[in-house]
Amino acid sequence: MALDSKIPQGPLAEKWTKYKNEINLVNPANKRLIDVIVVGTGLAGGSAAATLAELGYNVKAFCFQDSPRRAHSIAAQGGINAAKNYQGDGDSTYRLFYDTVKGGDYRSREANVYRLAEVSANIIDQCVAQGVPFARDYGGLLDNRSFGGVLVSRTFYAKGQTGQQLLLGAYSAMNRQIGRGKIKMYNRHEMLDVVIVDGKARGIIARNLVTGEIERHSAHAVVLGTGGYGNVFFLSTNAMGSNVTAAWKAHKRGAYFANPCYTQIHPTCIPVSGDHQSKLTLMSESLRNDGRIWVPKHMKDVEAIRAGKLKPTDLAEEDRDYYLERRYPAFGNLVPRDVASRAAKERCDAGYGVNATGEAVYLDFAAAIERYGKEQAHVKGLDENDPKVYLPLGKDVVKTKYGNLFQMYEKIVDENPYETPMMIYPAVHYTMGGIWVDYNLQTTVPGLYAIGEANFSDHGANRLGASALMQGLADGYFVLPYTIGDYLADDIRTGPISTESPEFDEAEKSVRDMIDHLVNNEGTKPVDYFHKKLGKIMWNKCGMSRNEKGLKEAIEEISELRKEFWKDVRVPGEATEFNEELAKAGRVADFLELGELFAKDALLREESAGGHFREEYQTEEGEAKRRKEFQYVAAWEYKGEPKDAVLHKEDLVYENIEVKERSYK
């Protein structure tokens, strides 16, 4: 099948408006006759469910957590971008579009990104109207801050809990519709298959995680807002339950999976402390507004610090290497995430890591505390040269900006980041790859849509900070509700979809067979054993830098591990009860397939772009080297084993932006 991205004709800035004027609409009375399933209740799924219900469709929403409010969007910290230009610093729709395409290393789709930038300002209006308490200045207007890879302040925020506040906004919009009976909410339910009838997505098979019951749910369309697959690495900043299962089942039923190798490794996370580690914790990129990243300049100081003989605060300015400021003077500590992560790895690989494992760099707030403190002392008419006066004032300012992050750090590491620099290291955070979608956000299966992190379209090979929240809400509030109407307009006379059909029978049977196999398997090892092993392969061979040899090994090793998993996994308990090990086993089974496709995709892509860094393709200065012949989306079609997946290419055309060497110097 040839990939048709269905990008509307016409000038870039007019595409979305023209598209909306020309699509089919469903009249309000007919919307009542149409059912839509939304899987996932994060920013994308939650906002889509609320909006579709408000438009009049009958929505069934599913989440595996005990409440829609717990979806992992809740953990997003730093902020949400929008081209409001409230600061008057030169921002515009075009500039947000430009920054996003450039930040994605010219591997995203122009028309989708422009639309994203275009609707971004509406998101802020919408959220404020919903009562989302964004940060404000003393004049009562909204405040902004800067994020990596851009030269303007366009990020709106609510301390370090922006994702929480936005998700609670979407959750409140959902609650209003649940109260009205327009959304039927299924908590603690996991989607285990999508059902295709006559070539169209017409329902799902879900498992009730409390009772173990297998349920059939039908609808005229199915929307997946099921997030990313970073947990294929075992250790990531994702929630423990975040998984690829819904997306992977959709892939197995015909949805192409695009660019699986594009993974974001976030530069500022709390380093691994030991083998018991179950997940990693992010320290928001917003900290790079005020924190300076460094390692010691001299090896003797590194050794002294590791031996506990020297404190980082005792090291003189001239003995520190602020390597981001040194290498990238224009953007300094605010280079994009992929660049910052690789630079940290480069220093640590060279032996300059500052903790026992050698995998940590400093993120230091001393300069910011001094600067803010002196400013406050000046405002209050106090002695701005006396550290006893200005330091507490500076700490207060930093506390109001990042207080919750500092507290999180202190609880995990047991060190006070107001007094000593934080230690940070890159960790898997976000996946730019995902289910292939066209301009309508429809997958290659008619009636099956993918929104938010679950799709692939907007961030190319690297996502800029504060853009995930923007994309999730843009897709759910403002894009999908239009595009899905165009499809559903043909379904006004279809009537309810029956769950008594051979297709539902077959899908349910395949789910039951899989579950039966898992609970009856006479294996010896717990699910985590396999997940951790997979994670190690992924991190070592498909992580921050990749090469042909390692990727080929990864493919072999993952394939072997998958066989071992099915033979030797032990799932205690029964299928007909609350059984977390069973849920985990199903998810890890899918990660074991996705991981191999990931490595295959990374092997195919003989270039470096954004988060995908192939050691064979780098500039003399060690920067990512793109290759023109790879200016395409790699969309994979499922054909059984991951090794048999068939590649389809969508060429990326840049008509409104000049493709050039990405530079942040």
Next chain:
Amino acid sequence: MNLTLKIWRQKNANDKGKMTDYQISDVSPDMSFLEMLDVLNNQLIEKGDEPVAFDHDCREGICGMCSLYINGEAHGPDRGVTTCQLHMRKFKDGDTIYIEPFRAKAFPVIKDLVVDRSAFDRVQHAGGFISVNTSGNTQDANAIPINKHDADKSFDAATCIGCGACVASCKNSSAMLFVSAKVSQFALLPQGQVEATDRVLNMVKQMDEEGFGNCTNTGACEVECPKGISLENIARMNSEYLKASLKG
């Protein structure tokens, strides 16, 4: 560290349940409490036993999914943290640790340490929102300046994670702190004024129907709240409720 764990085991909602003893050794002080339970569970699975069921997800203190009543305190002995942020360095070698579910009539046990907190969702369905269509055709976000002090207080109330520690800590199993946090978030903002009367009446009515107890101002909820939600919110809700009742 070597520890004795006394953990509540309950097969399902109908089972009676009981405390069961487990020994665990070589616990690192840098482990989180839930990582310690992960280790225990993997040991149980390898022995052919059933692992202990507990709720958890983000493991960074924001999703509100984890619960646990540890040594008689919701989220354990540390302050300002959820169970997932509690670290083993808060315990000593040889300690005995009691681990129970959050207990309240409105939070029935599903299995072991997992409870059903959907009562909280239903309270939110009753009025935890501002009725604005998600069309994006609202006024410009900066059209109404909001006093920073009020905006900050609204934010503080809005940081509630809905974990239920307040209910579990209250001798009456009252949900006043949880409900008042949402009522306060909106009461402090101009956007929330239009529906203020109905909101507080409906949410309180639903809270009562769910079987949560009354508030007797002991303040245990505030002490155990991992997000430091202030008792001020309860006072604010009481005044909102009184205003609404007089109007109503």
